[in-house]
Amino acid sequence: MSAAPAAPQAASAERRPHPGPELGLLLVPPKARTGWRVVPARVFAMCAVELQKLRHDRTELYTRAIQPALWLLIFGETFTRLKAIPTDGTPYLDYLAPGIIAQSAMFIAIFYGIMIIWERDSGVLTKLLVTPTPRAALVTGKAFAAGVKAVVQAAVVVVLAAVLGVGMTANPLRLLGVAAAVVLGSAFFSCLSMTIAGIVLTRDRLMGIGQAITMPLFFGSNALYPVDLMPGWLQVVSRANPLSYQVDALRGLLIGTPSHLALDFGVLALSTAVGITAASALLGRLAR
Amino acid sequence: MTEQEQPAVRCRELAYSFHRGRGRGPVVRAVDGVDLEVRPGEVFGLLGPNGAGKTTTIRAITTLLPTARGMVEVFGHDCATERTGVRRLLGYVPQALSADAGLTGRENVALFARVFDVARAERAERVAQALAAVDLTEAADRMAGTYSGGMVRRLELAQALVSAPRLLVLDEPTIGLDPIARAGVWERVDAVRRATGMTVLVTTHYMDEADRHCDRIALMDRGRIRALGTPEELKARVRAEDPAQDAPTLDDVFRHFSGRALADDAKEGEFSDVRRTRRTASRVG
Numbered sequence: 232m233s234a235a236p237a238a239p240q241a242a243s244a245e246r247r248p249h250p251g252p253e254l255g256l257l258l259v260p261p262k263a264r265t266g267w268r269v270v271p272a273r274v275f276a277m278c279a280v281e282l283q284k285l286r287h288d289r290t291e292l293y294t295r296a297i298q299p300a301l302w303l304l305i306f307g308e309t310f311t312r313l314k315a316i317p318t319d320g321t322p323y324l325d326y327l328a329p330g331i332i333a334q335s336a337m338f339i340a341i342f343y344g345i346m347i348i349w350e351r352d353s354g355v356l357t358k359l360l361v362t363p364t365p366r367a368a369l370v371t372g373k374a375f376a377a378g379v380k381a382v383v384q385a386a387v388v389v390v391l392a393a394v395l396g397v398g399m400t401a402n403p404l405r406l407l408g409v410a411a412a413v414v415l416g417s418a419f420f421s422c423l424s425m426t427i428a429g430i431v432l433t434r435d436r437l438m439g440i441g442q443a444i445t446m447p448l449f450f451g452s453n454a455l456y457p458v459d460l461m462p463g464w465l466q467v468v469s470r471a472n473p474l475s476y477q478v479d480a481l482r483g484l485l486i487g488t489p490s491h492l493a494l495d496f497g498v499l500a501l502s503t504a505v506g507i508t509a510a511s512a513l514l515g516r517l518a519r
Numbered sequence: 520m521t522e523q524e525q526p527a528v529r530c531r532e533l534a535y536s537f538h539r540g541r542g543r544g545p546v547v548r549a550v551d552g553v554d555l556e557v558r559p560g561e562v563f564g565l566l567g568p569n570g571a572g573k574t575t576t577i578r579a580i581t582t583l584l585p586t587a588r589g590m591v592e593v594f595g596h597d598c599a600t601e602r603t604g605v606r607r608l609l610g611y612v613p614q615a616l617s618a619d620a621g622l623t624g625r626e627n628v629a630l631f632a633r634v635f636d637v638a639r640a641e642r643a644e645r646v647a648q649a650l651a652a653v654d655l656t657e658a659a660d661r662m663a664g665t666y667s668g669g670m671v672r673r674l675e676l677a678q679a680l681v682s683a684p685r686l687l688v689l690d691e692p693t694i695g696l697d698p699i700a701r702a703g704v705w706e707r708v709d710a711v712r713r714a715t716g717m718t719v720l721v722t723t724h725y726m727d728e729a730d731r732h733c734d735r736i737a738l739m740d741r742g743r744i745r746a747l748g749t750p751e752e753l754k755a756r757v758r759a760e761d762p763a764q765d766a767p768t769l770d771d772v773f774r775h776f777s778g779r780a781l782a783d784d785a786k787e788g789e790f791s792d793v794r795r796t797r798r799t800a801s802r803v804g
Contacts, residue, residue: 254652254714256645260683261637263607276633284621287662354617358678361581361611362634363603518583519537 429513
């Protein structure tokens with residue numbers, strides 16, 4: 232299409248527009264954004280909606296804080312006393328906290344596909360697909376919206392961990408890095424979920440698959456214990472698991488343990504790009 | 520022909536088939552060679568029972584289906600090759616109640632202002648005008664989850680209007696609503712159409728609504744257009760071809776051209792069609 236649409240055309244004299252003072256703007260189509268500015272604008276729109284929803288209803292934020300609190304309080308405190316897991320001198324609770332932040336963010340993101348299916352069933356997705364929003368921009372928007380939600384959730388877990396005495400950085404730049412790692416990890420896992428949603432198409436199947444992969448992803452990562460402790464085959468799984476890279480980055484930034492930030496962020500960014508591509512390719516199946 | 524002179528919608532030999540039961544069952548011809556032209560500025564009704572192919576036709580026009588057989592254009596722009604351009608011309612209200620219950624009415628409309636690239640400087644005013652156009656100004660800051668079915672429909676109308684579309688597509692906009700709410704939705708559609716001159720394409724089961732509000736209608740059954748014209752033209756054809764019918768209604772017109780009553784639609788349609796209709800009716804309910 233060459234140009235933005237002109238003002239509505241009347242079919243006949245009696246249908247000529249009679250704009251009342253309150254409808255003036257509704258006669259003029261907005262000027263279309265083009266090129267690279269489309270994706271950031273859509274991402275911002277989706278993130279704004281996610282924050283508006285959180286502002287209206289914070290129940291999910293509180294209920295989702297229960298599980299990480301239990302992991303830190305029960306698992307963390309117990310294993311700190313057991314001293315069963317070698318952590319190179321880092322208190323186990325400190326070692327565990329970044330893993331639990333990543334886990335709580337992943338648990339939110341991995342079920343994001345269910346929201347997409349709900350939006351499909353309710354007509355919200357269909358309506359968004361009829362807007363001038365490329366599929367990839369819509370998926371990217373949804374992915375980063377999941378990231379924003381996860382960052383708010385991560386902030387709650389960070390506060391919990393601080394209350395339990397975990398020594399974490401207060402450096403704003405490092406905390407910004409933590410937010411970036413949480414956003415990228417959540418964006419990847421939400422894309423994974425949306426990709427599966429595009430394949431299985433129903434909520435029940437997605438629930439089953441989501442539950443089936445969540446724990447293997449969690450236990451097959453370095454969230455609870457160092458990779459070196461794992462059997463060889465599990466080490467291979469862990470190295471292919473983006474959650475491991477997210478935890479490594481979070482641990483390095485928050486606790487100051489040795490980490491590989493360039494590799495971690497590289498893998499997370501690449502995984503997110505692949506996830507967005509796959510989810511975008513399958514999104515149309517949900518609307519048919 | 521310039522964009523201004525193009526038909527609002529033009530379908531030529533539009534056909535779409537799918538496999539029943541997610542690819543494992545027999546092929547169903549949902550739309551089977553539809554020729555259709557909607558003139559700019561008119562209210563055009565697509566009428567028929569469940570499974571007639573109305574929603575599939577709408578999905579082809581709104582670019583939701585992959586390239587179907589045949590050709591579909593909106594104001595001269597091909598729905599298969601110029602999807603983004605076509606979407607900029609459309610305002611779409613799907614059959615399912617699609618407002619987000621977790622947002623206020625104003626936030627629901629603002630989302631669509633954002634995704635249609637309304638500049639920040641005029642966004643608030645444009646959203647307010649869209650809400651005013653559907654008489655929701657007072658309820659704008661209430662959560663959409665607290666709205667009645669009729670208010671949700673009007674909110675969806677505001678979402679569609681905020682981008683100043685040239686073609687407003689309404690898929691069963693009054694299904695499940697009580698008569699007062701139905702009248703309220705049509706009153707706003709008619710008022711906005713008068714004020715903006717936009718084209719309206721509507722699907723409906725309700726023959727009385729089509730008779731009252733549509734300039735022209737197409738009667739659709741089993742994937743094909745059975746008759747097309749103004750309600751009066753179609754009634755006149757029935758009177759001419761069947762003298763026993765001295766004052767036919769649109770139901771009589773449908774029976775005449777399709778060979779069966781519209782009320783038979785309870786036995787027709789895919790499971791998903793019926794489920795969608797019932798789900799919407801239940802949510803509005």
